[in-house]
Amino acid sequence: MKILLTGFDPFGGESINPSWEVVRRIPKKIKDTEIKGIQIPTVFQKSFEVLKKEIESFNPDVVICVGQAGGRQGITPERIAINIDDARIADNEENQPIDFPIQKDGESAYFSTLPIKAMVDKMIASGFPASVSNTAGTFVCNHIMYQVLYYASKNHPSLKVGFIHVPFLPEQVKEKNQYPSMELEEMVHALTLCVETVIEYQDKEDLKTIGGAIH
Template sequence: MSTILLTSFAPWKADQRSNSSDDLLVSLQQRQELPDNALLMRQVPVNFHLAPCHIIAKLVELRPAVLICCGMAEKRHCLSLELNGRYEDKTLKTALNLPELIAGTRLTEISHCAGTYVCNHLYFKVLEFIQRTRCSTQAIFIHVPPLNPLNQEFVAADFTLILQRLSLPATAPLPLVA
């Protein structure tokens, strides 16, 4: 069975008790809603240099079929699947078919801007590494909004549905963007 590697960030502000990306993964793990082939890499440091180094090293070690990097988006209200990562004048896109991944979700959108902070930098570096090394891993960055009693179940259900779609058997290729 091919592996899915899920990553989350640690809090980055002194007043943050947690990071919603990590909270979501922990919640799904506790509820046993993660696929059997899922591996977690939690609490990655929010650091421009360390985050890509840690995650790309794990990608090389494990060679997962899918890498899902998760980060917190403090001002968003939906789960956001990021289409691309940017650096200077270069834009790299995920090869995954995002419209198919979010079909039927209730609180998920496709985003064309992964921000200007560590999340975008990490995503760009991961996509660049995959492209440069011709790695077969498919990668996506998902921003998680702050979780609260009103959105937590919807976000968890949408994330679980997306995970199920990404957990297709190796004989069923993942859909690609045209």
């Protein structure tokens, strides 16, 4: 089994992106599964162009994309990606699509094919703040999640795909301490648990536990 992890480069004026800092520290082998981490650009179309080449060369069984969700308190596996780009800020190449469909022939939305509730359960049991997220936003994080799920549906139906958001690092919130943060070592441990869960659940259905939200 092979798992491909992705993290983004810094964006929005930040000098660091916790998603890449976490991904590049995940062990290269977990439970006899080969793990590869790559950095992708925080650029709408280019992000998937880079990732698609890596998928076709590495031929993974699972793709887990990781991104920064500044303001969130814990680790949040995403449930769904929607077919829209609506950028509140420009990406790293000054693209700012508004109400633009990601794939004209794609579904309105695609659901993660990872065991997101089992991941959350395992993280919480290990003492980490975690929850299922029901929105990946409308920026590059949602874009890449949608693109990979669309690609899998058209080309590799057996490919498992999902997205996980991580919070700010402490050094990112020194001057904006109203935002929660999480230590890098904790994020690495939590994401490693997510990868372990994906491996454990490769032939099993996800847990049927409460992961919904009122708003």
